[in-house]
Amino acid sequence: LGAIILAGVLVGIISSRRLLSPIVRLNQEIDHIIITGDLGRRLDSSGTGDQLDGLINRYNRLLDRVESLIGGMKDTLDAVAHDLRTPLTRLRGHAELALGKGDAEEYEEALATVVEQTDQAGALLSALMDIAEAEQGMLSLEGVSCNLSTLAAEVSDMYELIAEEKGQRLTLEAPNEVLLSGDPVRLRQILGNLVDNALKYSPEGSCIDIRCGFSDETSWAEIIDDGPGVPEEETERVFERLYRGDRSRGSRGLGLGLSMVKALVEAHSGSVEISKVEGRGASFKVVFPRISEENISKA
Structure with missing residues (x-):
């Protein structure tokens, strides 16, 4: 009888470890992401179709979505940094030009150009952000x-x-x-x-x-x-x-x-x-x- 009980305990321990193994791996992967910021790793599903398998698949899809959103944000920031450089350079150039002039009419003309360049930079930034939000599915749309x-x-x-x-x-x-x-x-x-x-x-x-x-x-x-x-x-x-x-x-x-x-x-x-x-x-x-x-x- 004792042997049967011992065998049952051992089988229970082994079964529990098998059941908990995916959860342990999931926790390890989450810890890895928190420490390293690496979103590229994914868990392999067992293909059994059970709830744990479904949890792993949802976890992988969540990481795919997060990685896509972060990639989109990075691309947008890169585009904004690159594409605002030209209008901001022009803006500074016209401002410096205005500072070097003493004529009131020339001041007014230079400042009008500065205002126009500022509006263009603002429009560019707004458009880039709208496009990025729409592409990433984050743009609020009234249905x-x-x-x-x-x-x-x-x-x-x-x-x-x-x-x-x-x-x-x-x-x-x-x-x-x-x-x-x-x-x-x-x-x-x-x-x-x-x-x-x-x-x-x-x-x-x-x-x-x-x-x-x-x-x-x-x-x-x-x-x-x-x-x-x-x-x-x-x-x-x-x-x-x-x-x-x-x-x-x-x-x-x-x-x-x-x-x-x-x-x-x-x-x-x-x-x-x-x-x-x-x-x-x-x-x-x-x-x-x-x-x-x-x-x-x-x-």
Whole structure:
């Protein structure tokens, strides 16, 4: 009897150690991360599918997410440090120039330039932070029912005077209701950036078409311009932060408009498509998951 009890105790100890082994390893890994800051190590799951295995898998996914967020923050800080260097250098240069002048009119001109450069640096920083937050899934978005046709009409009205001043024309073609769930402010920003981009690269006398529509599963908006189009080798790079391709040479701007578009569209679970339109310029199409009128009435 004593041997049976002893054997049972030994089996219990061995079983307990096997069960506790993953938890011990998990604690060791957590201690390692706390001490070293190394987020690259992962635990191997046993493949049994039990609760401990699930805990290990969730722990690994958590580390993946944390590592991605920290990497995104580092990339953003690197981009901010790099891209603010030029405007800050200009800012200092104009300030030093103002200090070296004694004429009141020259003072005023230099200070006006300083204010302009400060505004540009602030806009650059704000845009970079918005893009980074959107890319990392940290941007706060209001999720309400929106009519893409209404937003497109508002953007068209907003840019109509700018188009007229450049001798350009905006047209809007959209059904009454193109429904989706999203943040109306950010959706308006997406459309505004695309229209602004089209106006910037289209010549005088050209036409920019704004179109909206839907399918069974998607709602979309498309901006077609009369510009030079986007070379095939640049179709991915135009969405990079501060990328300025051949068609951007000589144009003003931060070079962040399309980066912002892509980040905000993807934050809405959508996608951006670029294509060449025969006899025209480029087409930028943003596609979102569609919601139905029944879903809206239930909300």
